[in-house]
Amino acid sequence: MATALRKLTPGRKRDLRLAAALAAPALIIMLIVAAYPIIRSFWISITTYNLKEPAGAGEFVGIDNYLANLTDPAFWHSLWVTVVFVAMAVTFEVSLALALALFLNRPFRGQGWMRILVLLPWAIPPVVVGVMWKWILNPSYGALNGLLTQFGLIDSYIIWLGEPFRALLIVALVDTWKETAFIMLMILAALQSVPKDLYEAARVDGASAWRILWGITIPLIRPTLFVVISLRTIWALKSFDLIYTITSGGPSEGTTVLGYYTYIESFVRLRLDRGSSAAFIMAAIVMVIVLLYQRALYREVGQ
Amino acid sequence: MSGAQRARRWFTNLQKPLGKVLFGLIIAVIVFTVLAPFVWMAISSVSTPRALAQKPPEWIPNPATWERYKALFTSDSSALNLPVTAETFRSAIFTSFLVATTTTIIAVGTGAAAAFAFVRLRIPGVKYLLLATLAVQMLPVLVLIIPLFLMMQSLGLLDTHLGLIVVYSGYLLPVVVWILVSYFESIPPDMEEAAMVDGCSRAETLVRVVLPLALPGLAAVAVFSFLSAWNEFFMALIFTSSNAKTITVAITEFTTQAGADLGLMATGGMIGAIPPIILAIAAHRYIVGGLTTGGVKS
Numbered sequence: 001m002a003t004a005l006r007k008l009t010p011g012r013k014r015d016l017r018l019a020a021a022l023a024a025p026a027l028i029i030m031l032i033v034a035a036y037p038i039i040r041s042f043w044i045s046i047t048t049y050n051l052k053e054p055a056g057a058g059e060f061v062g063i064d065n066y067l068a069n070l071t072d073p074a075f076w077h078s079l080w081v082t083v084v085f086v087a088m089a090v091t092f093e094v095s096l097a098l099a100l101a102l103f104l105n106r107p108f109r110g111q112g113w114m115r116i117l118v119l120l121p122w123a124i125p126p127v128v129v130g131v132m133w134k135w136i137l138n139p140s141y142g143a144l145n146g147l148l149t150q151f152g153l154i155d156s157y158i159i160w161l162g163e164p165f166r167a168l169l170i171v172a173l174v175d176t177w178k179e180t181a182f183i184m185l186m187i188l189a190a191l192q193s194v195p196k197d198l199y200e201a202a203r204v205d206g207a208s209a210w211r212i213l214w215g216i217t218i219p220l221i222r223p224t225l226f227v228v229i230s231l232r233t234i235w236a237l238k239s240f241d242l243i244y245t246i247t248s249g250g251p252s253e254g255t256t257v258l259g260y261y262t263y264i265e266s267f268v269r270l271r272l273d274r275g276s277s278a279a280f281i282m283a284a285i286v287m288v289i290v291l292l293y294q295r296a297l298y299r300e301v302g303q
Numbered sequence: 304m305s306g307a308q309r310a311r312r313w314f315t316n317l318q319k320p321l322g323k324v325l326f327g328l329i330i331a332v333i334v335f336t337v338l339a340p341f342v343w344m345a346i347s348s349v350s351t352p353r354a355l356a357q358k359p360p361e362w363i364p365n366p367a368t369w370e371r372y373k374a375l376f377t378s379d380s381s382a383l384n385l386p387v388t389a390e391t392f393r394s395a396i397f398t399s400f401l402v403a404t405t406t407t408i409i410a411v412g413t414g415a416a417a418a419f420a421f422v423r424l425r426i427p428g429v430k431y432l433l434l435a436t437l438a439v440q441m442l443p444v445l446v447l448i449i450p451l452f453l454m455m456q457s458l459g460l461l462d463t464h465l466g467l468i469v470v471y472s473g474y475l476l477p478v479v480v481w482i483l484v485s486y487f488e489s490i491p492p493d494m495e496e497a498a499m500v501d502g503c504s505r506a507e508t509l510v511r512v513v514l515p516l517a518l519p520g521l522a523a524v525a526v527f528s529f530l531s532a533w534n535e536f537f538m539a540l541i542f543t544s545s546n547a548k549t550i551t552v553a554i555t556e557f558t559t560q561a562g563a564d565l566g567l568m569a570t571g572g573m574i575g576a577i578p579p580i581i582l583a584i585a586a587h588r589y590i591v592g593g594l595t596t597g598g599v600k601s
Binding site: 014015016018019020022023025026027029030032033034035036037038040041044100103108110114115116117118119120121122123124125126127128130131133134135136138141145147148149150157177181185186189234237238240241244246247259262263266267272275276278279280282286287290293 | 326329330333334336337338341343344347354355356358359360367409412413414416418419420421424425426436438439441442443444445446447448449450451453469470472473474476477493504505506509530533534536537540541550551554555557565568569571572573576579580582583584587590
């Protein structure tokens with residue numbers, strides 16, 4: 001044993017040297033593109049940096065930029081819009097994905113094709129999804145208005161994106177169109193790992209389908225449900241592309257989510273200090289969700 | 304047999320075909336919901352402006368027009384009022400291909416090397432490093448974008464292919480490393496040890512044993528990287544203006560500047576969607592398996 005260890009030591013040294021060489025390129029890229037910008041961004045958020053007023057730039061102001069955001073009604077409005085959007089999108093996506101996964105969890109003809117088909121909305125660029133739906137929802141020439149008129153369901157063309165809440169709901173539905181399929185595939189993968197004899201045993205005991213669902217299926221796929229809910233929450237919080245292409249934050253700021261608000265502050269109003277602090281507030285919200293998710297997941301695994 | 308019994312028998316016998324019909328119906332609804340928007344975009348891209356301006360629109364274009372595709376690919380835009388020049392659009396397609404391909408190579412290459420080092424070579428503190436990379440991935444890009452903009456400005460990397468490639472690689476690496484780490488961990492070390500007993504060095508085991516076994520995982524992260532880079536919009540919007548404009552930015556310009564022709568944004572959308580669709584179909588078996596293993600997804 002001792003001789004083996006002594007023999008290994010030079011090998012271990014070589015291993016570490018190799019490890020450093022292998023890990024270095026990736027670490028350097030991540031340091032440049034992620035670590036350094038985070039620190040600098042934080043610095044900007046506690047100083048003044050307004051591209052329209054270059055004279056007073058770089059002055060240390062502490063938490064003033066954060067306070068400026070937190071006392072701005074527009075910030076709170078966008079936070080509220082974000083919460084509503086995330087709640088709608090995640091609820092629609094996860095419940096629909098779960099229902100579809102339970103429904104499709106059986107062998108049927110064309111199953112392979114189905115799996116490829118549902119990947120398509122996930123694979124294409126969000127901005128293409130955005131322009132596509134914007135065109136379908138067009139108030140004057142859109143296909144949706146045309147179709148509904150043809151079937152006699154509406155009398156006159158509707159301005160779908162004309163009201164703040166309806167516009168937000170529609171963006172959430174477009175997000176659902178894009179994201180549900182992938183969540184469904186993840187849930188399906190989890191469902192297929194549930195042992196079949198558990199179902200059979202329950203059926204022999206005379207359990208109803210409803211009981212089996214809540215007593216066996218849901219508890220067993222809970223970790224996966226957990227993962228998809230948290231990931232979707234985090235990603236929906238960061239939504240930008242669909243909003244930019246479909247509504248540009250309107251009408252009357254009804255779809256200005258936090259990401260869009262930060263973008264406007266930074267790159268339209270050019271108040272980089274305000275934008276940076278808003279981004280950090282957003283990051284803090286994301287981090288809180290990640291931590292809650294981590295804790296809950298550990299509790300889950302610990303059971 | 305009583306009437307009630309017969310009725311019940313009749314009902315049970317009916318249940319099966321009814322269930323089948325219902326199943327088929329729901330499948331049809333799913334297929335329609337997924338496909339109809341695509342199909343309408345495709346039809347719009349080959350419909351004449353007059354056909355699109357009907358209420359309701361002409362669902363089947365007669366005759367179909369290939370004017371828009373021709374205008375974008377041959378610059379023969381006499382008949383069309385293009386919001387961005389055809390040259391700009393073609394250069395955007397080229398940029399997206401170049402940037403997405405190079406980003407994929409860099410992210411997967413350096414990511415696989417790092418993941419191997421993390422899993423097999425026991426770097427002290429590696430667990431925290433991994434958690435830190437994941438935390439970065441969770442952050443909104445907005446936290447990074449202003450300093451990145453300033454950095455690129457001072458290095459002259461704004462509106463260049465190289466700038467986009469570096470930024471995209473850095474942004475994708477955490478996910479790539481994370482997925483590959485979970486993949487490499489699932490490969491039993493015995494095979495590498497056996498190879499080492501046979502005289503392979505560590506580096507050789509990586510190339511000869513680990514990489515071939517991890518091929519599905521590598522394929523998954525490569526597809527993920529290419530799709531993410533091709534589909535990325537926000538950073539491209541901020542970091543590029545003319546020279547390195549990507550396809551996603553060019554497509555949005557069709558909608559913001561387009562004059563009369565509404566079919567043109569459908570054409571742009573089609574061109575932007577076709578490469579990811581082809582890739583998704585070709586690599587579908589790797590996507591779901593690979594990305595759900597890592598549990599992370601963009």
